[in-house]
Amino acid sequence: MSTRIAIASGKGGTGKTTVALNLFTILGDTIAEKIELVDCDVEEPNDQIFFKHAELESQENIYQIVPHIDEDLCIFCRNCVEYCEFNAIVVLPGVKFAEVNKSLCHSCGACSIACAQEAILEYPQKIGMVNSYGIKNQIKLKEGRLKIGSVMQTRLIKELKNRISGDSDIIIYDSPPGTSCPVVETISDTDYVILVTEPTLFGLHDLKLMVNLMKEVNIPYGVVVNKAGLGDNEVYDYLKNQKIDLLGEITFSKDYASIYAQGEIIENMPESIKYQYDHIIEKLMQKLEDD
């Protein structure tokens, strides 16, 4: 069984990708023979950019099935409207109008069952793709890439996860920001969640939202304070008061931010930062063993 770890944050820009990439790289170099990084930020996947020598191994289009109502066959009985949990179907008997709103449709198929006239046809519609890359040996990267205009983030993340081979020692999910459905889907099957925050008012505000979510899903979690040295001490007081595990800190460094901006954090990890990650991994492994 693989150990599944998600890196999430609530707030955007706290350093999810940085932490995910560094943990992935260090774990891959040390304790994990087979490891996979999964970029679940399907609206803007960017993990792959940091691996300049990654080789694209496969590319698969992902579809959702959407219904279409044939107005010539439809008797405008509104049965399908009654069945639809998502208010995605508009049927107006008075003007003989029937239409499915694709952006509301969840592809559940209930309307097809509801229709006795066989007026509902289903056809596939592309929502995005899943790309798989090889980094080296058993070290892999997978990403979901949402089609522009599609709102099916959560479904694509689900499909992305279905395509992960279960034989890795460790799987790291780089989560999208926020606390809504795509994030819930990302963390749903994990053994541990690392919440990355920054010691600012904004970081703390969104961390609290994320902590509320964690309580709801009941998955063990700990916090990494990134950009330590910026802002104030409120986040530390909060963690102490709430008895939330602090896995470690990563000191803010302008030089490091500039290495990140150039996409070179994998090749150029400063010793001082590596040391901080080693410390985080040590604590993380301890937590995983405890749970």
Place this chain on the structure above:
Amino acid sequence: MKTLITASDNNTEALFDKRFGRAAWFCVYDEDSKDIKFIENMNVNANNGAGTKAAEKAVELDIKKIISGDFGPKAKDLLTKFQIQMVIIQEDELTINQIINTLTG
């Protein structure tokens, strides 16, 4: 010609509700008969598609003009398709009566 005004309650002294799909009531004003009716919005708490449902209701009621605070893209599509005029009022604190009075001039 019938006009729909989004309302926070079911009487003419009620405040205008600037939300379209999430308004509690729809006030239907018939400019010819001067008849005023209030219809409860059954989809006010729907998880999805409240705007679409409200637009659907408007088509069903043969409304020609809707007065609200804003219209979402899905509702807008449907209303445009059925050539229902969308009027946006951004003012707060207006009552339904005040809006009807401006209609009758």
